[in-house]
Amino acid sequence: MHELIITRSNHLIDPIFTPWGWEIPIYLFLGGLVAGMMIISGYFILSGRHQKKDCSCFVVPTVALALISIGMTALFLDLEHKLYVWRLYTTFQWTSPMSWGAWILLLVYPILTLNAILKIPENIAKKLPWLKNIGEKLSGRKFAVKVIGAMSMISGGILGMYTGVLLSTLVARPAWNSSMLWILFLVSGLSAAAAFIHLFAKREDERRLLAKADNGFLIAELMIVALIIIGFLTSSEVQNAAAMLFINGPYAAVFWVFVVGLGMVVPLFIQLFAVNDKIQHTPIAPIMVMVGGLILRFVIVSAGQYSGWFTGTFTTP
Template structure:
């Protein structure tokens, strides 16, 4: 039997966002404002004076943060599409929040990359008037623009109740997201001069790790929304999170497989460039990042916990998912930086050529990164307030 209008209004009032939700939106908004101010200062003072990047290591923490956000966004899109696009009804209760989070994370990624580029407005202008169809980066920008457009259309249609049309827009978003994200993997995988990145598996790895990130984000942010606002998770949402937890565990196993063979490929036969980078990752200056964050907190811990609780303990899964998101951020940082630290002529005995280049983000770089997370957090909590917990009135 359909709910009466009074019943729907009463249910909406019963889960009105808390004051804590509003305060958190304001706090994250302030963090975003600080990061924006630092990013604008970088345009004025010059990136070489504000950020820690060099000619030898031109891609730093802002690039890895951009990768983190767009990977998470694509993962949210792909995971949520299993429900309302491909008809798996058990996942439909998380669709609206997941699509909104996909929009929030892609916008946060765009904000960070805008401050990393010295002239971001040129990208928008010349993307249209002077397209380079042979450039992976041109395709990345174009496809992610299309992806954002379809996500916005899909979310608007969901809120208007046009679920069939929203499913079609979501399908277009999935196609654009997969194309954009596999292309992002190709930006790294097709760089022959950087052996640590080079290889045909990178686009596939990016898609698998994106869905892993999306699963973790859905579990953590859904639980966080209910926790902050003092709501009780209803049976349908709980079931959706349990199914998401099982999907997340499967993707963790897949990424473990990819990671294992990535290390083996970097060590077997000591391939020049790839071997030095791999050793720096597993037994060098980035070993703690790799073993503690990437492997321990990012893969093993959530996999073991989800199996132990049989994907039924939502708080336990949410906590390990939050830790995994932190670890995935470190994973993206290691991927971007370690791929650049091996000198191109390393091992040839060139005078004054270091064994590994050094990169360390500056304090101002970290503020821009925090600004990106501030934007994401602000949009998330604003969404919870504006859309009253993303109620599915159907």
């Protein structure tokens, strides 16, 4: 028999460690989604699709700007010392993913804005002719367009990776300590972004491409999930315990049913049928993918906080 009693009872720490609530998973999800959107949008620009009529690569950045702002609001709401938030931008801490993240977000905004003004919707263009002017000048320069596309892809990639790195560097939480977490979050972000754009893309060829790409992302995601769990199982004792949280522990049901089942496998099959024209394209699969991606963030954040190095009971002796 092994009994460990710890007398501490700090708020948010004991008996269950929960410093991070709903805000962080929302932020991580939106961050990943925006990252995916930037990569896709950047790819559309670089691949010349932006020249086609109604290419979604001009709507996407505007929507992304809104989403990342919601995400940052969630992040801000999570801060306990809100009035000091400006401290993020008085320094750069190279060892801190969160510092990187703060600066990356600062990079994301101008890139998304540049991307958005390349082609401004008519109604806005009428009201803000000067913006239209800048946009037209920019889009007239091929090189500038390419740079914007590339920067969009690069910064989207960094943003997507960072959402995973943020968690995986926190050594104290075994369920986060996978070097593959950033890949999972990046691919999951791409998958959610593909699904999301699929919902409002006007062009049939784009929708088809996005569905195909999403299928690829989903397959990759499934493989990464498997690799992460195998990694945990073949690692230290605390990481074995972390794997068990997903395999048969408190997070197993929601993980297998909502994240893997309804968030990856089922939409994968639906979309496989759709791209092979067995069934019609419907918003069902993309919505499932997005919800699955959101739940994935909740499960990972929550399970990570649940996992730890101590396994004490909290009673007064």
